[in-house]
Amino acid sequence: MMKTESLWTREFIAINAIAFLTYCNIAIFFQFHDYLATLNIPPNQIGFLIAIFSISALIIRPIISPMVTDENSKKWMFTGCCLLVGSLALYNFSTGFWSMAITRALHGATYVMVGTAAISKLVSIIPKDRSSQAFGLFSVITLLPFAVVPPLMDPLSDFLGGFDGAINVSAVMMLINL
Numbered sequence: 001m002m003k004t005e006s007l008w009t010r011e012f013i014a015i016n017a018i019a020f021l022t023y024c025n026i027a028i029f030f031q032f033h034d035y036l037a038t039l040n041i042p043p044n045q046i047g048f049l050i051a052i053f054s055i056s057a058l059i060i061r062p063i064i065s066p067m068v069t070d071e072n073s074k075k076w077m078f079t080g081c082c083l084l085v086g087s088l089a090l091y092n093f094s095t096g097f098w099s100m101a102i103t104r105a106l107h108g109a110t111y112v113m114v115g116t117a118a119i120s121k122l123v124s125i126i127p128k129d130r131s132s133q134a135f136g137l138f139s140v141i142t143l144l145p146f147a148v149v150p151p152l153m154d155p156l157s158d159f160l161g162g163f164d165g166a167i168n169v170s171a172v173m174m175l176i177n178l
Contacts, residue, residue, distance in 0.1 A: 005127035007134055015122045016141045018077065018177045022114050023142045025084070025170045027149035029053075035163040039095050049100050056108030065116055070124035073117040080113030081177045088171035092164060114177070 036046045068076050087107040094103040126134040157166050 004129055007127065007130045007137075009125065011121070011125045012134070015118050015125070016138060018081075018114070019118050019138065020141050020145065021173055021177055022084075022111065022118070024145040024149050025088070025174055026111065027145040028153060028166050028170050030146075030150040031153050031157065031163055036100070039100070041097055041100065045097050049097070049104055052101055052104035053108035053111075056105040057112045060109045060112045061116060064113065068116050068120045070120060073121040073124075076117035077114055077121070078178060080110050080117060081174055083110040084114055085171045085174050086110075088167055088174065091167045 032050060033046060036049060037043065041049065064076075084107070087103060087110050090099075090103040090106065094100040122134065122138060153163075153166060156169070157163050160166050160169060
């Protein structure tokens with residue numbers, strides 16, 4: 001009987017923790033429309049500002065994906081996390097259309113850096129005979145924040161003095177990934 005390798009390595013747990021925190025960071029933005037409505041931004045531009053995050057991610061992912069390898073994925077994750085924290089901090093200063101557009105584009109690009117590097121590393125560390133289980137667990141880890149975080153946002157925002165306070169806490173939480 002052949003012994004299968006354990007899926008539950010330190011690296012597998014770490015990659016899943018990084019993915020979980022990164023997706024929690026995205027899940028807080030379910031209230032972003034309401035937040036943008038409180039700023040000096042015309043209502044007809046809010047949808048575009050929400051979309052810029054995904055547009056940025058769609059543009060950046062095919063560009064950086066060929067550059068991310070197992071060997072350099074940790075550097076990409078580290079750099080991406082640092083830039084992600086910085087992009088989250090920029091929300092504090094982004095109160096108009098153009099400043100928010102730049103912040104959203106940077107946030108989407110840095111999110112893709114972390115996500116692409118995490119998946120690259122994940123692929124390299126899972127035992128071949130456990131790939132279905134690994135990706136099944138990974139998909140749960142990346143979907144869980146969307147089930148857990150949005151219902152917590154109203155009380156969290158109230159406690160932290162507003163949505164921008166929740167963004168700041170999210171930035172601090174992303175430091176854990178480092």
